[in-house]
Amino acid sequence: MSMTTQRRPQTLAALISSGELAGFRPGQPAELLSGINDIDPEVCAASRCELCGQRGLTLRPFTLWRDRRTGAWSEYRTFAECPMCAHVSEF
Numbered sequence: 001m002s003m004t005t006q007r008r009p010q011t012l013a014a015l016i017s018s019g020e021l022a023g024f025r026p027g028q029p030a031e032l033l034s035g036i037n038d039i040d041p042e043v044c045a046a047s048r049c050e051l052c053g054q055r056g057l058t059l060r061p062f063t064l065w066r067d068r069r070t071g072a073w074s075e076y077r078t079f080a081e082c083p084m085c086a087h088v089s090e091f
Ligand SMILES: [Zn+2]
Pocket: 049, 050, 051, 052, 053, 054, 082, 083, 084, 085, 086, 087
């Protein structure tokens, strides 16, 4: 993702409608529910919005599933969403 200087929030809705998250579904692979992923909500909660400075962001994980029935996945992305301005930044 190319990062340009932005004044307006980059929202999840905009990311989704732009096709940036095409094929991704909200959620995270089961094996990431323990381990490295445990830290993300805490990191989010302690982070500030890069746009408006609000502290306390919400974790928004997205997974590109290869086969959801078997739990096979090919890509995992996490975003932090600002509760004030709805800006999201990728972790
Ligand atoms: Zn914000």
